Amino acid sequence: MILFATSDKGGTGRSVTSCNVALRCALQHKDVCYLDFDFGSPTAGAIFHVDSVARGIAGGCGLHSYLEGSVAAPAELDLWRHIERAELQPRPAGAGRLVLLPGEEGGGEFPIDDEMIDRCQRLLRRLAEEFELVIVDLSAGRSYALQLALEVTARPALRAVTTRWLVFHRWTRQHIIAAAGLAYGEHGIVATAAAKGHNHDRLDDSVRFVRTAVPAPESPQFASLLPTQAAWLQETDAELQKLAARRGVGRSVLLGSVPLDPVLQWREQLILDSDVWTLRIANKETSAALDALADDVLNDDAWEGL
Amino acid sequence: MGAEGGGCAEAGDATSAGGRSDVLVGEVRTGLLANSRALTEPEATAVVALRPGSQVRVSVRPVPHAVSPGLTLGVHCPVPSASGTRCDGLGTVLSRASLTSGRLVQASTHARIVLGGRGPAVEGHRPWAHHLVHPGAIEVVGRLPADDLADGFLLTATGDGPGAVLDLGAVCGRLLDQVQESPILDQKPPFRARRTRFRFVLLPCRHTAAGESFRDSGSEDSGTTFGPSPAPGHVCRVDFVVADETLRTLRIHGSGLGLVSVVGLCEDLALHDWLLTTVQHVVAGSRVRAGGGGRLSSQLKPVIDHLLHVWMPAARVGEELLPVWAGLEQRAGFSRQWESLVGWIRDQLALSLLAGLGDGAR
Numbered sequence A: 001m002i003l004f005a006t007s008d009k010g011g012t013g014r015s016v017t018s019c020n021v022a023l024r025c026a027l028q029h030k031d032v033c034y035l036d037f038d039f040g041s042p043t044a045g046a047i048f049h050v051d052s053v054a055r056g057i058a059g060g061c062g063l064h065s066y067l068e069g070s071v072a073a074p075a076e077l078d079l080w081r082h083i084e085r086a087e088l089q090p091r092p093a094g095a096g097r098l099v100l101l102p103g104e105e106g107g108g109e110f111p112i113d114d115e116m117i118d119r120c121q122r123l124l125r126r127l128a129e130e131f132e133l134v135i136v137d138l139s140a141g142r143s144y145a146l147q148l149a150l151e152v153t154a155r156p157a158l159r160a161v162t163t164r165w166l167v168f169h170r171w172t173r174q175h176i177i178a179a180a181g182l183a184y185g186e187h188g189i190v191a192t193a194a195a196k197g198h199n200h201d202r203l204d205d206s207v208r209f210v211r212t213a214v215p216a217p218e219s220p221q222f223a224s225l226l227p228t229q230a231a232w233l234q235e236t237d238a239e240l241q242k243l244a245a246r247r248g249v250g251r252s253v254l255l256g257s258v259p260l261d262p263v264l265q266w267r268e269q270l271i272l273d274s275d276v277w278t279l280r281i282a283n284k285e286t287s288a289a290l291d292a293l294a295d296d297v298l299n300d301d302a303w304e305g306l
Numbered sequence B: 001m002g003a004e005g006g007g008c009a010e011a012g013d014a015t016s017a018g019g020r021s022d023v024l025v026g027e028v029r030t031g032l033l034a035n036s037r038a039l040t041e042p043e044a045t046a047v048v049a050l051r052p053g054s055q056v057r058v059s060v061r062p063v064p065h066a067v068s069p070g071l072t073l074g075v076h077c078p079v080p081s082a083s084g085t086r087c088d089g090l091g092t093v094l095s096r097a098s099l100t101s102g103r104l105v106q107a108s109t110h111a112r113i114v115l116g117g118r119g120p121a122v123e124g125h126r127p128w129a130h131h132l133v134h135p136g137a138i139e140v141v142g143r144l145p146a147d148d149l150a151d152g153f154l155l156t157a158t159g160d161g162p163g164a165v166l167d168l169g170a171v172c173g174r175l176l177d178q179v180q181e182s183p184i185l186d187q188k189p190p191f192r193a194r195r196t197r198f199r200f201v202l203l204p205c206r207h208t209a210a211g212e213s214f215r216d217s218g219s220e221d222s223g224t225t226f227g228p229s230p231a232p233g234h235v236c237r238v239d240f241v242v243a244d245e246t247l248r249t250l251r252i253h254g255s256g257l258g259l260v261s262v263v264g265l266c267e268d269l270a271l272h273d274w275l276l277t278t279v280q281h282v283v284a285g286s287r288v289r290a291g292g293g294g295r296l297s298s299q300l301k302p303v304i305d306h307l308l309h310v311w312m313p314a315a316r317v318g319e320e321l322l323p324v325w326a327g328l329e330q331r332a333g334f335s336r337q338w339e340s341l342v343g344w345i346r347d348q349l350a351l352s353l354l355a356g357l358g359d360g361a362r
């Protein structure tokens, strides 16, 4: 299965959430690979705690160089050998493969051409052959990366592969409207896909939303709020729920919701059990939400047609 | 670039005479076919019919096997070298794809590299027509020792890195992709499996070393030396190394061997090495996860259904090369490892049946 991670805006939590989902799926025995297609700002290396590729890989052997045609295959990093977190070493027993195809240092967005589409399609098909889950982290908005993804998935060789689309957004008015626009608006994912030859209904069924950094009014984080503040928070939340439903991004297309987490607020990183239970810096609700998301990403029931 | 004729390099000789030596280099990549069920013979034939008008070779026993026609690709680039010596090569490489049991897919690419030749090849380039009537040969300009070439080829960290050096792995990987993209395939394999890379070289016998050095370096590395006197169709020495999780290297010293059969041997070895690697991976996972209660892990079922019956070592290996299989069996213990894996899987199956009976009685 190929999972494209998108968002209308930058800074939504798309990369951090996707990296954590990748890790959790691998811990659940799945073979997972992660492609950093956010060509302008490749951050996956940093989130996965791999210093050497924190801002993308150097030396012209990353995804950008491959798509351009200057190397025969992009670099693949076995993350179990590279993640600098003691808790994940040695590779946890029973864990599946976890591989990163890093973006490139100093890269940027670039226009796509036919050969690039061929190479991209060949790479994604090969990875889908070897991995149960292939996560592609795309640049924000209606980017070249998104165009490329919609183009290759319309090709015959990839049409047979299950592909799914996640739209990440924060839990605010602006973000809800923007996410709905990216999915269903003009030049949005569904419209562009149809223009490129995708089956409309099938693609429509394969889009789900993930809400990130969602404040949970009932959580202990907000226990010290004044009653007026608490009431306002409840009210706003209810309004946002209504707005989301009106815009077609309500509960029926919601795959998961990750609460606002103190650790993630301060740092882009993996949330491990030790962060929750030993160091006690991350919330257990965050960890549970990421686990649920990791389950649902691969659970066909969560993606059943509506 | 499609030269007629196809098939493998003409039966030739890896010899060392008069300062000239030929080194056969090649790579085989093996993977699980991207289809939910095993292909029938006509389907398999269609998938590897990669050149219009050329025949696919099909055999039914001992396991169904379909081989594409040979594909020729022209190359003009430096050849690998461990010491970093830059020597240009000009000629063609030969590739073919094959399906085994309608389940496993392989691509293999090889070339006979002609070193130290004098005459037209060195002084100036021969016309392309020359290279096309000798498909699968690359002539090298300049002095390059055979071992330097062989080490460079086998030990390059990855065949997919940047640089303009001859990259058989890239050609081979590309061909495997091409087969896997066939519209006949439904892209729904019963499980996911890694591809493996099997690199090989065939070098002339080292007369002095033959019969002596018996390299013995741990379980993952097996060197086997054969009798001292090189005779026609003779294998002097074989070194098989499991270099990393997916890369294996095989170095054969021999004389008078048919290149076609050496390539065939390597494809057969690569196939069985892939089976072993893949089943080992699944079994290792199931061992960790063994939930108890005798339930058969869901990962084991596809392996039982699709892979166990494919093991048929040396089925297509010629007489003269059987010693290579025998040597590897002795040192690397391919079949021993396989038997032990199959035994473990059978035990799990038996336990799950018993558990099922127990549930039924309750």
Ligand SMILES: Nc1ncnc2c1ncn2[C@@H]1O[C@H](COP(=O)(O)OP(=O)(O)O)[C@@H](O)[C@H]1O
Pocket: A007, A009, A010, A011, A012, A013, A014, A015, A016, A017, A043, A168, A212, A213, A214, A258, A259, A260, A261, A262, A263, A264, A265, A266, A267, A268, A269
């Ligand atoms: N659940 C969360 N709670 C708090 N902060 C978060 C959460 N998820 C992500 N963040 C933070 O939001 C910022 C943007 O996240 P990032 O994944 O880089 O966004 P994107 O990839 O969408 O640009 C980062 O600082 C990240 O740590």
Ligand SMILES: [Mg+2]
Pocket: A014, A015, A016, A038, A041, A043
């Ligand atoms: Mg990002």
